Amino acid sequence: MKSVPKYLSLVVASVIVLVPMVVVLFAAFKTHAEYNSTGPLTPPRNWLNLDNFATAWTNGHMLRGFWNTTIILAVSLTGTVFVGTLAAYAISRFAFAFKRLVLGLFLVAALVPGVTTQVATFQIVKSMGLVNSLWSAIVLFLGTDIVSIYIFIQFMQSIPKSLDQAAMIDGAGRFTIYRRIILPLMRPAIATVVIIKGIAIYNEFYIPFLYLRSPDLSVISTALFRFKGPYGAQWETIAACTMIVILPTVVIFLLLQRFIYNGITAGATK
Amino acid sequence: MKPWLYVAPALALLITFTYVPVVNMIWYSFHYWDGLSTVMAPAGWDNYVRVFTDERYWQVFRVSLYYFGASFAQITIALYFATVLSFNTRFRNLFKGILFFPYLLNGVAVGFVFLYLFQPGGTLDTILGGHTPLWLGDPDVANFSLAGTSVWRFTGLNFVLFLGAIQSIPGEIYEAAEIDGANRWHQFRHIIAPGIRRIISLSVILAISGSLSVFEIPFIMTGGANDTRTFVIQAYDTAFQFRQIGLASAMAVVLLLIVLAVTWVQRLILPDEEVALS
Numbered sequence: 001m002k003s004v005p006k007y008l009s010l011v012v013a014s015v016i017v018l019v020p021m022v023v024v025l026f027a028a029f030k031t032h033a034e035y036n037s038t039g040p041l042t043p044p045r046n047w048l049n050l051d052n053f054a055t056a057w058t059n060g061h062m063l064r065g066f067w068n069t070t071i072i073l074a075v076s077l078t079g080t081v082f083v084g085t086l087a088a089y090a091i092s093r094f095a096f097a098f099k100r101l102v103l104g105l106f107l108v109a110a111l112v113p114g115v116t117t118q119v120a121t122f123q124i125v126k127s128m129g130l131v132n133s134l135w136s137a138i139v140l141f142l143g144t145d146i147v148s149i150y151i152f153i154q155f156m157q158s159i160p161k162s163l164d165q166a167a168m169i170d171g172a173g174r175f176t177i178y179r180r181i182i183l184p185l186m187r188p189a190i191a192t193v194v195i196i197k198g199i200a201i202y203n204e205f206y207i208p209f210l211y212l213r214s215p216d217l218s219v220i221s222t223a224l225f226r227f228k229g230p231y232g233a234q235w236e237t238i239a240a241c242t243m244i245v246i247l248p249t250v251v252i253f254l255l256l257q258r259f260i261y262n263g264i265t266a267g268a269t270k
Numbered sequence: 271m272k273p274w275l276y277v278a279p280a281l282a283l284l285i286t287f288t289y290v291p292v293v294n295m296i297w298y299s300f301h302y303w304d305g306l307s308t309v310m311a312p313a314g315w316d317n318y319v320r321v322f323t324d325e326r327y328w329q330v331f332r333v334s335l336y337y338f339g340a341s342f343a344q345i346t347i348a349l350y351f352a353t354v355l356s357f358n359t360r361f362r363n364l365f366k367g368i369l370f371f372p373y374l375l376n377g378v379a380v381g382f383v384f385l386y387l388f389q390p391g392g393t394l395d396t397i398l399g400g401h402t403p404l405w406l407g408d409p410d411v412a413n414f415s416l417a418g419t420s421v422w423r424f425t426g427l428n429f430v431l432f433l434g435a436i437q438s439i440p441g442e443i444y445e446a447a448e449i450d451g452a453n454r455w456h457q458f459r460h461i462i463a464p465g466i467r468r469i470i471s472l473s474v475i476l477a478i479s480g481s482l483s484v485f486e487i488p489f490i491m492t493g494g495a496n497d498t499r500t501f502v503i504q505a506y507d508t509a510f511q512f513r514q515i516g517l518a519s520a521m522a523v524v525l526l527l528i529v530l531a532v533t534w535v536q537r538l539i540l541p542d543e544e545v546a547l548s
Contacts, residue, residue: 006354013351014368017422020383023393027386040386040393083279090276102277109288111533113483115502116522119509120291120298123305143283174272203376205486210510224378225490235386242382249374257367260374264427265434 021246027239028052035236052240056227060241064216065223072134072219073201076141077194084144084193085186088152089178093164106146115206125211136211137219141201148193151266155189156182195256196263199249220245292526298519305515317520327521330501333413334481337500340417341477345470347421348428353458356436366433373426381490384419388491409497416488416498423487424480428473435466475536479529501525 027035029044031051056062091099121140122131130136159182167177205221212222224245227238253260299317301310321327351369355362372380387393388405395402405415439461447457485502488494494503501521509518 006359010351010354010359010365013347014365017368017372020387020393020422024383024386039396041396083283086276087280090273094273094276096273102281105281105284105289109284111479111529112288112292112526113479113529115483115485116505116525117288117291117295119505119515119518119522120295121287122509123294123515124286124291139283140287143287144280149280178276199374203374205377205490221376221378224376224382227382228490235389238382239386242379245376245379249376250371253367253371253374261370261430261434264430 024239024242027236028243030236032234032236052236053244056237056241056244059237060223060227061215061218062220062223062241062244065218065220068134068212068217069202069219072137072141073198076138076201077198079138079142080144080148080197081190081194083142084148085152085183085190086178087144088149088156089182091149092153092156093161093174103146103149106144106149110146118206118210122210131211132214132217134212134217137204137207140207140211141197141204147266148197151189151193151263152186154266155186159185192259192263192266195252195259199252199260202248295519295522295526298515299523301516303515304513305509306513310516313516317517318524320517321520321524327504330499330504331482333498333500334484336413336417337420337481337484338477340421341424341473341481344421344425345428345473345477348425348432348473349470352429352432352436353462355433356462357454366430370426370430372423373430375423377423377486378490380419380423381487384415384422384487385491388415406492407496412492412496412498416491419487419491420484431469431473432466435469436462439465471536471539475533478532482525482528 023040026043027040029047029049029052030038031049034045087102090096091103125131125136125140128139130139163181164177167181172180203221204219205225208217208219208222209225212219215226218226224241227241231238298310300313300315302313302316303310351365355366359365375383385406389395390404390407394405403411406412443461444457447461452460482501484500485506488498488500489503489506492498494500494507505518505521505525508514508521
């Protein structure tokens with residue numbers, strides 16, 4: 001009996017989280033006439049009415065959005081894994097001057113709110129001639145951050161140094177050790193970083209909004225945002241498009257929960 | 271020489287896209303510049319004076335107070351559910367997943383979900399019935415609605431961080447406490463709270479810098495209309511609509527200094543060593 005308030009509070013919180021999304025899901029399956037004549041809490045008559053999804057997909061050029069997002073994800077994630085693991089390899093396996101300074105630079109950078117420095121970052125990206133090219137977003141996502149470095153370093157420390165030494169005796173160079181021994185063993189840490197960063201890049205709005213102005217370069221965030229003006233009176237289409245954007249997140253979350261929780265907590269507790 | 275080769279790519283990107291912009295930003299902030307012309311006119315402290323005296327610029331600090339207040343609600347709610355779910359609970363993983371999920375959502379999608387919820391005659395009005403305000407249209411209400419949206423979106427993050435911290439406290443401590451006759455409240459007060467002090471203080475820091483750098487939710491939902499203009503929306507408009515790079519840079523420098531000052535104060539109050547659980 002003591003646990004009634006506990007479960008009640010959990011159920012109320014779940015309802016508050018779910019209802020805003022469920023009503024959008026309802027709207028996404030309604031016809032225009034049905035949307036206008038029924039209340040938001042009424043489920044759609046036909047759960048197989050996919051017309052709104054088709055309209056949203058074609059008129060919103062969502063395929064192009066997903067394609068651009070995929071390119072940005074693939075290139076910048078591959079890059080950031082190499083950039084991050086190489087830096088972590090140097091920090092965890094070599095002794096060199098200013099090591100603490102390097103770590104300090106990454107630590108302080110984490111305090112700089114990214115949205116504010118864009119005023120100046122924009123001028124740099126512009127001077128490189130990358131504005132209105134997918135490379136602008138890629139290059140900005142390519143760098144690594146203190147959280148990824150910590151996740152990599154921590155994992156690297158669990159790989160025995162005797163492995164490195166054994167390989168060195170066999171004549172392997174430092175880079176060969178990184179590529180043949182460290183990198184393959186780092187898979188779980190790499191997966192964590194890729195998933196956390198991948199979700200962040202998929203959800204990023206400000207950078208593509210600022211740098212990828214041309215409609216051909218829309219990513220999913222900006223493609224969805226374009227619905228705001230012209231579709232103001234067609235909520236069922238906007239609802240369908242919102243669901244199209246949310247769906248991949250649901251799938252990723254259900255499949256990769258463990259990695260996501262690990263990545264999130266690893267970042268903050270260090 | 272060799273190790274530098276390995277950190278070089280990471281360091282080059284960090285310096286090019288974080289440190290150089292910060293230095294440039296400080297330089298811009300003392301000039302009048304439209305971002306295009308090749309000459310910058312020196313401005314002295316004018317841009318900074320304007321940030322603090324022109325009502326349009328400093329009133330955005332007031333808006334951030336709504337989000338700052340909201341983040342305390344967020345931390346409290348997260349702390350409650352993290353504590354509840356750290357004890358044996360049926361459907362624990364389901365509840366954990368539901369509470370956390372909004373944090374993973376695309377910001378534009380969240381904006382649209384809540385635009386739909388707050389529509390006149392929309393979901394919220396249907397549920398509440400009767401006389402309801404214009405959730406986003408009334409300047410007295412709009413900031414509460416937006417801050418509420420922010421709570422919905424970010425509570426999950428705090429919750430999972432707190433839960434992780436609570437679960438890293440060894441279970442024997444609770445058992446020992448229970449044998450000594452401690453109830454749930456005692457356990458929270460004397461075991462959980464001290465054990466997660468560090469993550470709570472980190473969350474408060476993030477709440478301060480977070481509430482000053484709010485952008486997506488108000489930009490997507492109201493575009494800054496009805497007195498919901500935040501610091502970053504104002505800086506964005508100043509830089510990219512009105513092309514006053516100097517003034518926008520001064521705003522960004524002020525924000526950066528506030529964030530650094532807050533972090534510095536936090537480290538004075540709570541140094542790293544203090545976290546050991548006695």
